[in-house]
Amino acid sequence: MTMTLITQPNVSAIQAETSTVRYLNHYRCPYCQTEWEDEWDCACNDRCPHCNKEIEPYESSLIDCGSAETGSPVEAPSLAKVPAKGMNRLFVVSYEIDYVHRVSVGITADSPEAAQQIAEQAFNDATIWDDTVAMPLLSDEYHESGDESLLWECVAVEQWPEPDHSVRQLKKEQAAMRVCRGLVEAYQQGKANGGSVDWENLDPLIPVALQALGKTALENKS
Numbered sequence: 001m002t003m004t005l006i007t008q009p010n011v012s013a014i015q016a017e018t019s020t021v022r023y024l025n026h027y028r029c030p031y032c033q034t035e036w037e038d039e040w041d042c043a044c045n046d047r048c049p050h051c052n053k054e055i056e057p058y059e060s061s062l063i064d065c066g067s068a069e070t071g072s073p074v075e076a077p078s079l080a081k082v083p084a085k086g087m088n089r090l091f092v093v094s095y096e097i098d099y100v101h102r103v104s105v106g107i108t109a110d111s112p113e114a115a116q117q118i119a120e121q122a123f124n125d126a127t128i129w130d131d132t133v134a135m136p137l138l139s140d141e142y143h144e145s146g147d148e149s150l151l152w153e154c155v156a157v158e159q160w161p162e163p164d165h166s167v168r169q170l171k172k173e174q175a176a177m178r179v180c181r182g183l184v185e186a187y188q189q190g191k192a193n194g195g196s197v198d199w200e201n202l203d204p205l206i207p208v209a210l211q212a213l214g215k216t217a218l219e220n221k222s
Helices: 010-018 112-124 165-192 205-213
Strands: 003-006 023-028 035-040 059-062 090-096 099-105 137-144 151-157
Antiparallel strands (some): 090 151
């Protein structure tokens, strides 16, 4: 295992002239085990010189140097930039894994070549997922590729970002399932009570149904 000291380009040199606080950050890449040191004006993440992954410093020490203009002692580092040891911080932890997307549809044709040509044309036209009588959608699944390509990444952030479209869509689907289960339960309870569904069993489902539709309130229709 080698220790690498990275020399920053001219941009860092310009920052050094305007900043009196410098840190020697120590990094260890969990992917390729490369270790290196780097000077920055804060305890920030850096790119691994071997695999280019963004890595957080496991240790950061203040460099004893004076101001570039006055030679005055360096001021104490800001707690906003260098959290105290043991202080909880916010992180975004992600992983990537290779998947195989397999889609199967039903095709009526006079040969395998003709069937594949029809499917390829439907894919190019973005109609292969329409699930029609002539071309029923038989499967739409994701499978892990199996090559053990799991990669992790951990990034320190000031605040967590808003959930992206994939999470919002997942929450809509979960809300839709809760509405379906609630309607079935309300129907069963109404049937047991003589055939009349109680509004009190339906009212709690309205906010969940609005969430599934991505709406905040019912629309008034005249």
